[in-house]
Amino acid sequence: MTGTPGAPPAAQPIRLAHLDAHSYRDWAATEHSTVILPAGAFEQHGPHLPLGTDALLSSAIAEAVGARTGAKVAEPLSYGYKSQQKSGGGNHLPGTVSLDAAALIAQARCIMAGFLRQGVRNLVVLNGHYENYQFLYEAADLALEEVRAGQGASHGAGPDPTVLLLSYWDYVSEDTLATVYPEGFPGWDIEHGGVLETSLMLHLRPELVDMDRAVSHPAAELPRFDRLPVVASRTPDTGCLSAPDGSTAERGRLLYEQVAADLAADLTAELGLPA
Template sequence: MTDRTGPAASPTSPGAGAVVAAEIDAVTFAERLAAGAPVLIPVGATEQHGPHLPLGTDAMLADAMARGAAEHVGGLVMPAFSWGYKSQQRSGGGDHLTGSTSLDAAALIGQTQDVLRSLLRQGARRIVLVNGHFENTQFLYEGIDLALRELDAEARDASAVLLLSYWDYVSEETIGRVFPDGFGGWDVEHGGVLETSLMLHLHPRLVRMDRAPSHGPAQLRRFDRLPIHPERTPASGCLSSPIGASADSGRLLHEQVVADLGAELLSELGDGTAGAAAG
């Protein structure tokens, strides 16, 4: 099993279709944009994921999915957004938990708008936000919409900005294989089997399975209550147990999601491999 906690592979590695923007110079970046390379932005958060996973789990997983998908389309992968919208009790355990360090909505909207404005000004016309933190979605959408409003009609019509969450690409077949005893639902998959399996595959040195909680799934209400009642979140911060997670399941999840996501991006956007030699 490959431990991917170290530096990413060189963008000039044989067969590499993805280019990590932080690892190339500005001239090469400009050449790739001019060649039409799609730009992928991983989006995560800094959030507790129980006693066994690191705070950067959401950003790390979004980054891995973005890099994998970029291989299919010759994409430029930007540095991940490491701050996300505040954790909510019914999806991330709640922002009251130590380690969850969050943005208000206006800050995430503004960050998204600023980054897209800059990329669009530089000539990027195919941009994909790969989200890994449930609470981010609507504020990313707003930031994208505001950035596109600033373009003239011709530039706006020539642009395509996609917003997606990687878990929407997990197939029913994969769910059946990863959860042979039955899937508890996405609403309790915070710090559970899916994220833990992916981290065991991608970043095994950062996972502490000796600390993995074994409690049952959280009993979630069908409403949000503010101020929250902290006691309604399991003490571990996880909404379901990660027991049963494995690196093999993580490999299956990663490979299946990247393949399906990459194929869909290729169909929707085409590829930017014409500029690959410049990388």
């Protein structure tokens, strides 16, 4: 079946997985081609949130940024580095299935280098799992090194590709924090399965949230050091480091829209993307 003569071309999808290979090839060769690679984990988030929370949130924010900037969104890294007790409850908890550092670096490096070798000018790694960050940095550094070594064959005389790495929560503004946490922000170190993630999920994927199973309890009190093996009793029984008390879809909408808008503005300015 052919298209209607004179009809405007259909808009391309934001998700690369929904784009055909020839359209991708042509798009990747354009001056401002930018891929956003979400990164998450397969990690317990208490009794009320799904195991895929980190990848679901980073992917949703990536798509919102893509819609504002013209960037395309790759499939997420859905398994992450080992959950740590002071940031994710701990790798000992049921439901958490993790990669070790070498595996995460190797997987991320291959994916990043693959896009960059094919001519993508900018790669934005949008992290949604705290423990991933330094290993994604290492992967990006190695991928760039690998691509530059073969640049003569794959990129011609074009400019070097660029990789940006960030965690979405770094874009939550002070004003947004004051609205979402009217009694005071308790700190990022215990925001696991708490108000931020729960509110975002209530806004973006409410069908995956069961607030009837949410538990109110004091925030975890953890030492300033890491101990191996972990003392399991230091993690609250829920697996959450703070309670989701006060989580609402409206607060999630505020977080989502503010982060996506500010991140899109930063990428546009930093990468010279068309406004």
